Every structure is written in C-alpha cells, then in structure tokens.
Amino acid sequence: MPTEKKRIQKDIVIIGAGMAGLTAALYAGRMNLSVLVLENALVGGQIANATGIENYPGLPNVAGKDLIATVQQQAESFGAVVDEFDMIEKVSLQEDRKIVETESCIYEAGSVIIASGMERRKLPLPEERKYAGKGVHYCELCDGHLYQDKVIAVMGGGNAAVDAANFLTKYAKKLYLLHRSKLRADESAQEKLRSNEKVEILLETEVTALKGEKRLESVEVLDKATGEKKELAIDGIFVNIGVTPNTALFQADIKLAEDGRIVAGEDCRTNIPGVFAAGDVRHKEVRQLTTAAADGTIAAILAEKYLAQIRKGK
Known part of the structure; x- marks a missing residue:
C-alpha cells in the first residue's frame, strides 16, 4: 500500500521562486509567518539567466543569479523555506484552509500566493x-x-x-x-x-x-x-520565442484572462479570498523585475492582513 503523505501546516504557501515569490517570502518571513516556497524549476525563474541587469534601482549592473541568490538568502534569514525539488501535483484553493499537494507532502495553508511565472514557448x-x-x-x-x-x-x-x-x-x-x-x-x-x-x-x-x-x-x-x-x-x-503562463494547476479554481494569466488587480487579490497572484503570472500591462518585486511585497502584506482577519473572526 502507498505510504500516506505527511500533512504540514503553514501560514502561507508561495508557489514559485522568482523575484515575486522570493520577495513575498522575504516580507512574509519578516512578519513572523511560517512560509514555504515551492519551485519546480530553477530558483529565480527567467531572470536567473540574465547576465547583466542594469535597470534595478540601486544596483547599476548585477547578474540575475546573484540578485536572486541575495533575495533568497534574505528570505531564508527570516525563516522562509525554499523547496525546489518537490513537484506540485494538485491544489485545492476554495476552502478556508488551502491545500497544496506535492509528490511527498500535503500542505495546508491559510493563504496561498501564486507566483508561478511563465515558461518558454x-x-x-x-x-x-x-x-x-x-x-x-x-x-x-x-x-x-x-x-x-x-x-x-x-x-x-x-x-x-x-x-x-x-x-x-x-x-x-x-x-x-x-x-x-x-x-x-x-x-x-x-x-x-x-x-x-x-x-x-x-x-x-x-x-x-x-x-x-x-x-x-x-x-x-x-x-x-x-x-x-x-x-x-x-x-x-x-x-526564446515567447512565454506561456504557468497556470494549468489553477484553472479549476482561479479566474484567468484570455492570455492565460491570472486575473488580479494591483492589490494582487484573485477571485478567491486568501489567494493572491504576483509577478508575470498576473494579468497586467507592465511586467518588469521591479513590478514583480512590488507584487510580491503587496501580496505578502495583504496575505498577512487576511490571516489576521481570519484569526480575529475565530
């Protein structure tokens, strides 16, 4: 018989370890939340491949992998856990306790931030x-x-x-x-x-x-x-001929735009309470490294507020 998967409780599960996901982890960790970041490819997403970034404020020229490594270290220093080896099999987001099931574990979280980015066409x-x-x-x-x-x-x-x-x-x-x-x-x-x-x-x-x-x-x-x-x-x-958003896991629960990205406003809120979208996976006009970081910041802060309201209601 197959071994029953371990169930693990988290405050926030973040799906995707690009700039948006890692920034969200950094902010959520600083707010003393238990945070897990799941990534099924390279940490950093597409930006990790950039050899020289010249338009990130405060850093005249930085390699993508170095910038991402720094943000990851910051997030982990505040307790966030980054797991890039446990593939997500399915999610269930409609209930108060969100379920993210991987190959080895079932995670229950009060909030989920989707920062799954895109993959090359x-x-x-x-x-x-x-x-x-x-x-x-x-x-x-x-x-x-x-x-x-x-x-x-x-x-x-x-x-x-x-x-x-x-x-x-x-x-x-x-x-x-x-x-x-x-x-x-x-x-x-x-x-x-x-x-x-x-x-x-x-x-x-x-x-x-x-x-x-x-x-x-x-x-x-x-x-x-x-x-x-x-x-x-x-x-x-x-x-390198374009990208498609990584939203297949969420089609049953989350409202998507015609281009396949997640419908969420500048507050990063999706159609499901407690679920936020950040970074390139969110339907928006401008997609830059700085806007990904901004999305991650907003999503984490509003996720913390959502969790506080839930706790207060109970």
Whole structure:
C-alpha cells in the first residue's frame, strides 16, 4: 500500500521562486509567518539567466543569479523555506484552509500566493521533439556549458533572447542570433551583442526546419526579404520565442484572462479570498523585475492582513 503523505501546516504557501515569490517570502518571513516556497524549476525563474541587469534601482549592473541568490538568502534569514525539488501535483484553493499537494507532502495553508511565472514557448516545428535535449534547448543557464567551442544559434528578438545570446558567447566558437523581424531588446544589450566578433545577427529570418541524424546538426532558414533558403551548420539552438503562463494547476479554481494569466488587480487579490497572484503570472500591462518585486511585497502584506482577519473572526 502507498505510504500516506505527511500533512504540514503553514501560514502561507508561495508557489514559485522568482523575484515575486522570493520577495513575498522575504516580507512574509519578516512578519513572523511560517512560509514555504515551492519551485519546480530553477530558483529565480527567467531572470536567473540574465547576465547583466542594469535597470534595478540601486544596483547599476548585477547578474540575475546573484540578485536572486541575495533575495533568497534574505528570505531564508527570516525563516522562509525554499523547496525546489518537490513537484506540485494538485491544489485545492476554495476552502478556508488551502491545500497544496506535492509528490511527498500535503500542505495546508491559510493563504496561498501564486507566483508561478511563465515558461518558454516551444519551437513550433514537427522535429522539435526529436531534437529536444539533443540540440534544441530552452535554458541557456542549464545547458550552455554543453556547447564549449561549438556553433550555437539563439532564436528570438526580445530581452530574454539577446540576454541568452550574450551569456552563450562565453561558450560559443560562433553564435547566430535568428529573428523573424526586428530586435525588441534593450539597446544596451543589443550593442553588447553586436560588438562581439563571434556573433552574426540574421534578422527577417525564420527557422523552417531542423536537420540531423541522432542529434541536431543544422537548421534550414528562410530569408523573408529575398525568399532564399539556406542551411546553417550548428551544434545547438536555444529558443526564446515567447512565454506561456504557468497556470494549468489553477484553472479549476482561479479566474484567468484570455492570455492565460491570472486575473488580479494591483492589490494582487484573485477571485478567491486568501489567494493572491504576483509577478508575470498576473494579468497586467507592465511586467518588469521591479513590478514583480512590488507584487510580491503587496501580496505578502495583504496575505498577512487576511490571516489576521481570519484569526480575529475565530
């Protein structure tokens, strides 16, 4: 017979350990609440991959992993527990005591803060599955080291793609940046990439096919301006073509917007009392590192107020 899972009581369970989730943990911990942060991928989310952040107040230039490590240490110094190895299987949020069930435990909490962020959109080609992990990658921080002195391509034109390309130049013998239109990344990041002699930027270019025997060996690309197709010999491609919100776990309980993000106002309150949404997973117009931190702050403070009201009512 399967072993019965241990039930653990917490004041707040935070789902996601990006900037929003860790900031919420920092504030909640400082208010003497018992706090658990659950993360099923890299702590820090997408920002952990940023090689140089220049628009975070007070820090002229900081690596994403260093900034995240600092915030995590602050949160843990106030008693928050960060667990990145226990996958969430299901949640039940409608009742006063919220349930978050992982592979090993069942957590009961008075409040839940959803800061689950987003994940990168998969390359929309039929061969993607064949080469996933065998030349097609979505995390340069995880897999970039596999391509020391190799030819690397990065697909995408936003900040995430250009940051990834700048990061991967430390490994690449040659690096292509491929994008179907103009670059949208910050000018400073673009300039850094353009000044690197290893880099060739191909705009108005679409990847139309992946090729190789047991692993990726080349990509077929289309020059949209001329209609010409050609093949680029590469060892790996890192894909940054947009993101999808991580909200599948919450569809039964939480109101979602058309884009799949969670409907919550600037107070981060969702349609369920005691459940808050923070960071990129929240439906909002502006999504920046500073706004993620702001969401985490607001969610934690209002979650504490919610818990105090519940205790007072009892």
